[in-house]
Amino acid sequence: MSAGSPRGFHVHGAVVEVNGREVVRGLDLHLTPGDVVAMAAPSSIDTSSVLAALAGQRPLAGGTRTLDGGP
Known part of the structure; x- marks a missing residue:
């Protein structure tokens, strides 16, 4: 990893389709080590x-x- 590069998991503008149907649009997510997340839908x-x-x-x-x- 180079100096200054963002550490962690980053999602920008994600679009997810399931069986041709858009179920998520425009998801932004920024997680760093130790973060805990929950998903409800x-x-x-x-x-x-x-x-x-x-x-x-x-x-x-x-x-x-x-x-x-x-x-």
């Missing part, structure tokens, strides 16, 4: 797919995610 939202997209296990339909300044 209506039952019609596939939260597992949203978390998988944030983790890089499925593609984002838009936006970016970085970990410690890298892809």
Whole structure:
């Protein structure tokens, strides 16, 4: 990691689609080591797919995610 690069997990303008339907749009998230987060959503939202997209296990339909300044 180079000096001055942001440490942690950063998501900017994320768009997540599940079965062709947009379920998240414009998500910005900034987490640093030690942060704890909770996610709440209506039952019609596939939260597992949203978390998988944030983790890089499925593609984002838009936006970016970085970990410690890298892809």
